[in-house]
Amino acid sequence: QVQLVQSGAEVKKPGTSVKVSCRASGYTFTDYYMHWVRQAPGQGLEWMGRIYVKSGGTDYAQKFQGRVTMTRDTSISTAYMELTNLRSDDTAVYFCARGGERLGDYWGQGPLVTVSS
Amino acid sequence: DIVLTQSPLSLPVTPGEPASISCRSSQSLLQSNGKTCLHWYLQRPGQSPQLMIYLASNRASGVPDRISGSGSGTDFTLKITRVEAEDVGIYYCMQVLQTPFTFGGGTKVEIK
Numbered sequence: 001q002v003q004l005v006q007s008g009a010e011v012k013k014p015g016t017s018v019k020v021s022c023r024a025s026g027y028t029f030t031d032y033y034m035h036w037v038r039q040a041p042g043q044g045l046e047w048m049g050r051i052y053v054k055s056g057g058t059d060y061a062q063k064f065q066g067r068v069t070m071t072r073d074t075s076i077s078t079a080y081m082e083l084t085n086l087r088s089d090d091t092a093v094y095f096c097a098r099g100g101e102r103l104g105d106y107w108g109q110g111p112l113v114t115v116s117s
Numbered sequence: 118d119i120v121l122t123q124s125p126l127s128l129p130v131t132p133g134e135p136a137s138i139s140c141r142s143s144q145s146l147l148q149s150n151g152k153t154c155l156h157w158y159l160q161r162p163g164q165s166p167q168l169m170i171y172l173a174s175n176r177a178s179g180v181p182d183r184i185s186g187s188g189s190g191t192d193f194t195l196k197i198t199r200v201e202a203e204d205v206g207i208y209y210c211m212q213v214l215q216t217p218f219t220f221g222g223g224t225k226v227e228i229k
Contacts, residue, residue, distance in 0.1 A: 028228055035218075037166075045158075045166065045209055047218040061217040095165055104158060105166035105177060 003024035005116055006108035012086050012115050019082040022096030022108050023104060029077040030054040033099025036081045038092040039110070046092075050099055051079060086115045119143055119212050123221035129229045130200045131198045140210035142195040146173075147190060154214035157186055157195050160223075161206040169208075170195060202228060 022034060030111045036048040048061040049060035051070040056068050064083070079096060095110040097103065120143040122197055130136045146154045157170040168177040170186035173193060183198040205228055210221040 014124045044207075045160075045211075045220045047211075047220065050216075050218075056132075059216045063217075097166075102168060102171045102177060103156060103218075104166060104168045105171075107167075110165055 002098070002106045004098065004106055005107035006094075006096060008113070009027075009112045012113065014037060014115055014117055016086055017084040018083060018113050019080055020088060020094050020096075020111060020113070022079045022081075024077045024079070024098070029072075030074055031100075032051055033103075034070075034072065035097045035099045035103060036068075037095045038069050039095070040089070040092040041095040043092075048081070048094075053079065068107055083113075086113075088115050091115045118217055119146075119215065119219050121219055121221035122211050123208075123210060123224050125224060126222070127225045127227070129227055130197075131229050132201060136197040136200050136204075136226060138195045138208050138226075140188075140195070142191045142193070142212060145190045146193075146212050146214045148214060153189055154212055155186075155188070155193050156210050156211045158209045158211065159204070159206050160209065164206075167207065171203050184195055197204060200226070200228075 001027045005023045030053050033050045035050040038046050051058045051071050067084050069082045093110040093112050096108040098106040122141045124139045153173040158166040159169050160166040174186045178189045185196050207225050209222045209223050
Protein backbone atom coordinates (compact mmCIF):
# COMPACT_ATOMS: atom_id res chain seq x y z
CA GLN A 1 0.00 0.00 0.00
CA VAL A 2 1.09 3.55 -0.66
CA GLN A 3 2.72 5.30 2.29
CA LEU A 4 4.47 8.60 2.83
CA VAL A 5 6.48 8.61 6.04
CA GLN A 6 7.98 11.90 7.17
CA SER A 7 10.75 12.77 9.57
CA GLY A 8 9.99 13.83 13.11
CA ALA A 9 9.14 17.05 14.88
CA GLU A 10 11.85 19.69 15.11
CA VAL A 11 12.58 22.73 17.25
CA LYS A 12 14.72 25.37 15.56
CA LYS A 13 16.08 28.78 16.42
CA PRO A 14 15.29 31.83 14.28
CA GLY A 15 17.71 32.26 11.41
CA THR A 16 18.54 28.58 11.13
CA SER A 17 17.32 25.98 8.63
CA VAL A 18 15.19 22.84 8.71
CA LYS A 19 15.14 19.90 6.31
CA VAL A 20 12.08 17.65 6.35
CA SER A 21 12.11 14.28 4.61
CA CYS A 22 9.29 12.26 3.06
CA ARG A 23 9.95 8.60 2.30
CA ALA A 24 7.61 7.03 -0.22
CA SER A 25 6.71 3.38 -0.62
CA GLY A 26 4.12 1.27 -2.40
CA TYR A 27 4.32 2.98 -5.80
CA THR A 28 6.83 4.04 -8.44
CA PHE A 29 8.38 7.13 -6.87
CA THR A 30 9.43 8.71 -10.17
CA ASP A 31 5.95 8.57 -11.72
CA TYR A 32 4.53 11.40 -9.60
CA TYR A 33 5.16 14.89 -8.35
CA MET A 34 5.66 15.47 -4.65
CA HIS A 35 4.00 18.56 -3.18
CA TRP A 36 4.70 20.33 0.08
CA VAL A 37 1.91 21.99 2.06
CA ARG A 38 2.16 23.65 5.44
CA GLN A 39 -0.34 24.54 8.15
CA ALA A 40 0.38 27.03 10.90
CA PRO A 41 -1.27 26.27 14.26
CA GLY A 42 -5.01 26.79 14.01
CA GLN A 43 -4.74 28.04 10.42
CA GLY A 44 -5.56 26.77 6.95
CA LEU A 45 -3.49 24.94 4.36
CA GLU A 46 -0.79 26.67 2.33
CA TRP A 47 0.85 25.24 -0.79
CA MET A 48 4.63 25.73 -0.77
CA GLY A 49 5.67 24.10 -4.01
CA ARG A 50 6.29 20.85 -5.84
CA ILE A 51 9.03 18.75 -7.31
CA TYR A 52 8.69 16.60 -10.40
CA VAL A 53 10.46 13.57 -9.04
CA LYS A 54 11.62 12.13 -12.36
CA SER A 55 13.51 15.22 -13.51
CA GLY A 56 13.99 17.10 -10.25
CA GLY A 57 12.30 20.18 -11.69
CA THR A 58 10.61 22.42 -9.15
CA ASP A 59 7.90 25.06 -8.82
CA TYR A 60 7.90 27.20 -5.69
CA ALA A 61 5.30 29.61 -4.40
CA GLN A 62 6.64 33.15 -4.74
CA LYS A 63 6.31 33.62 -0.99
CA PHE A 64 9.04 31.02 -0.37
CA GLN A 65 11.32 31.76 -3.32
CA GLY A 66 14.90 32.11 -2.15
CA ARG A 67 14.25 30.29 1.14
CA VAL A 68 12.93 26.90 0.08
CA THR A 69 14.65 24.07 -1.75
CA MET A 70 12.90 20.83 -2.72
CA THR A 71 15.03 17.87 -3.70
CA ARG A 72 14.74 14.13 -3.99
CA ASP A 73 16.87 11.02 -3.82
CA THR A 74 15.36 8.47 -6.16
CA SER A 75 17.67 5.71 -4.90
CA ILE A 76 15.85 5.73 -1.57
CA SER A 77 12.45 7.09 -2.75
CA THR A 78 12.72 10.11 -0.51
CA ALA A 79 11.80 13.74 -1.08
CA TYR A 80 13.14 16.63 0.96
CA MET A 81 12.04 20.16 1.72
CA GLU A 82 14.56 22.56 3.19
CA LEU A 83 13.51 25.97 4.50
CA THR A 84 16.21 28.46 5.48
CA ASN A 85 16.36 31.67 7.50
CA LEU A 86 13.54 30.45 9.73
CA ARG A 87 11.24 32.94 11.46
CA SER A 88 8.70 32.45 14.21
CA ASP A 89 5.87 32.55 11.66
CA ASP A 90 7.36 29.48 9.96
CA THR A 91 6.13 27.46 12.94
CA ALA A 92 3.81 24.97 11.26
CA VAL A 93 3.08 21.39 10.37
CA TYR A 94 4.79 20.51 7.07
CA PHE A 95 3.05 17.89 4.94
CA CYS A 96 4.23 16.11 1.83
CA ALA A 97 1.50 14.97 -0.56
CA ARG A 98 1.67 12.83 -3.66
CA GLY A 99 0.95 14.72 -6.86
CA GLY A 100 -0.75 13.74 -10.07
CA GLU A 101 -4.28 14.09 -11.38
CA ARG A 102 -5.50 13.15 -7.92
CA LEU A 103 -3.20 15.48 -6.05
CA GLY A 104 -3.19 14.65 -2.36
CA ASP A 105 -4.51 11.10 -2.66
CA TYR A 106 -1.77 10.29 -0.16
CA TRP A 107 -0.26 12.52 2.53
CA GLY A 108 2.52 12.21 5.03
CA GLN A 109 1.77 12.55 8.71
CA GLY A 110 3.20 16.06 8.85
CA PRO A 111 5.82 16.88 11.50
CA LEU A 112 5.54 20.07 13.54
CA VAL A 113 8.43 22.47 13.06
CA THR A 114 8.65 24.96 15.92
CA VAL A 115 10.76 28.09 15.50
CA SER A 116 11.55 29.65 18.83
CA SER A 117 14.44 31.39 20.51
CA ASP B 118 -2.76 34.25 -7.79
CA ILE B 119 -6.16 32.56 -7.93
CA VAL B 120 -8.27 33.29 -4.86
CA LEU B 121 -10.77 30.72 -3.59
CA THR B 122 -13.55 31.89 -1.28
CA GLN B 123 -15.42 29.29 0.74
CA SER B 124 -18.72 29.69 2.52
CA PRO B 125 -19.91 29.28 5.11
CA LEU B 126 -16.98 29.42 7.52
CA SER B 127 -18.80 27.21 9.97
CA LEU B 128 -21.59 24.71 9.36
CA PRO B 129 -23.37 23.08 12.32
CA VAL B 130 -25.36 20.12 11.06
CA THR B 131 -27.78 17.58 12.46
CA PRO B 132 -26.91 13.94 11.75
CA GLY B 133 -28.98 12.65 8.87
CA GLU B 134 -29.56 16.12 7.45
CA PRO B 135 -27.95 17.46 4.25
CA ALA B 136 -25.05 19.91 4.09
CA SER B 137 -23.63 22.07 1.33
CA ILE B 138 -20.36 24.02 1.03
CA SER B 139 -19.59 26.61 -1.61
CA CYS B 140 -16.23 27.44 -3.18
CA ARG B 141 -15.91 30.38 -5.56
CA SER B 142 -12.83 31.09 -7.64
CA SER B 143 -11.50 34.46 -8.79
CA GLN B 144 -11.11 32.99 -12.29
CA SER B 145 -12.33 30.03 -14.29
CA LEU B 146 -10.74 26.70 -13.36
CA LEU B 147 -11.50 25.09 -16.72
CA GLN B 148 -8.32 23.78 -18.31
CA SER B 149 -7.82 23.76 -22.09
CA ASN B 150 -8.15 19.95 -22.06
CA GLY B 151 -11.69 20.21 -20.69
CA LYS B 152 -10.82 19.24 -17.11
CA THR B 153 -11.89 21.41 -14.20
CA CYS B 154 -8.99 21.86 -11.82
CA LEU B 155 -10.69 21.92 -8.44
CA HIS B 156 -10.25 19.40 -5.63
CA TRP B 157 -11.91 19.01 -2.22
CA TYR B 158 -10.23 17.76 0.96
CA LEU B 159 -11.43 16.90 4.45
CA GLN B 160 -9.13 17.38 7.40
CA ARG B 161 -10.42 15.59 10.46
CA PRO B 162 -9.19 16.84 13.84
CA GLY B 163 -5.54 15.94 14.39
CA GLN B 164 -5.18 14.24 11.02
CA SER B 165 -3.61 14.91 7.62
CA PRO B 166 -5.98 16.12 4.90
CA GLN B 167 -7.80 13.48 2.86
CA LEU B 168 -8.75 13.84 -0.79
CA MET B 169 -12.53 13.62 -1.16
CA ILE B 170 -13.33 14.93 -4.65
CA TYR B 171 -10.94 15.52 -7.56
CA LEU B 172 -11.47 17.48 -10.76
CA ALA B 173 -14.66 19.02 -9.36
CA SER B 174 -16.91 15.97 -9.42
CA ASN B 175 -14.97 12.71 -9.12
CA ARG B 176 -15.08 10.84 -5.83
CA ALA B 177 -11.73 9.69 -4.53
CA SER B 178 -11.22 6.08 -3.54
CA GLY B 179 -13.26 5.08 -0.49
CA VAL B 180 -15.42 8.20 -0.40
CA PRO B 181 -19.08 7.31 0.17
CA ASP B 182 -21.59 8.20 -2.54
CA ARG B 183 -23.52 10.47 -0.16
CA ILE B 184 -20.69 12.97 -0.76
CA SER B 185 -20.60 14.66 -4.15
CA GLY B 186 -18.98 17.57 -5.93
CA SER B 187 -20.39 19.73 -8.66
CA GLY B 188 -19.83 23.00 -10.44
CA SER B 189 -17.93 24.51 -13.29
CA GLY B 190 -16.06 27.66 -14.23
CA THR B 191 -15.85 29.64 -11.02
CA ASP B 192 -18.60 28.19 -8.78
CA PHE B 193 -18.33 24.85 -7.04
CA THR B 194 -20.28 22.95 -4.40
CA LEU B 195 -19.61 20.00 -2.16
CA LYS B 196 -22.76 18.29 -0.94
CA ILE B 197 -23.42 15.69 1.71
CA THR B 198 -26.88 14.13 1.41
CA ARG B 199 -27.03 12.78 4.96
CA VAL B 200 -24.34 13.93 7.39
CA GLU B 201 -22.72 11.31 9.59
CA ALA B 202 -20.33 11.69 12.52
CA GLU B 203 -17.34 10.75 10.35
CA ASP B 204 -17.97 13.80 8.14
CA VAL B 205 -16.92 16.21 10.87
CA GLY B 206 -13.85 18.31 10.20
CA ILE B 207 -12.64 21.14 8.00
CA TYR B 208 -13.29 20.99 4.27
CA TYR B 209 -10.93 22.79 1.91
CA CYS B 210 -11.21 23.39 -1.81
CA MET B 211 -7.98 23.72 -3.79
CA GLN B 212 -7.30 24.91 -7.32
CA VAL B 213 -4.68 23.09 -9.36
CA LEU B 214 -5.04 25.05 -12.59
CA GLN B 215 -1.97 27.20 -12.17
CA THR B 216 0.86 27.63 -9.74
CA PRO B 217 0.89 28.73 -7.05
CA PHE B 218 -1.83 26.25 -6.23
CA THR B 219 -4.14 27.80 -3.66
CA PHE B 220 -6.62 26.65 -1.04
CA GLY B 221 -9.87 28.12 0.14
CA GLY B 222 -10.00 29.25 3.74
CA GLY B 223 -11.86 26.18 4.89
CA THR B 224 -15.35 25.32 6.16
CA LYS B 225 -15.68 23.71 9.57
CA VAL B 226 -18.44 21.10 9.70
CA GLU B 227 -19.56 20.12 13.16
CA ILE B 228 -22.42 18.17 14.66
CA LYS B 229 -25.12 20.21 16.40
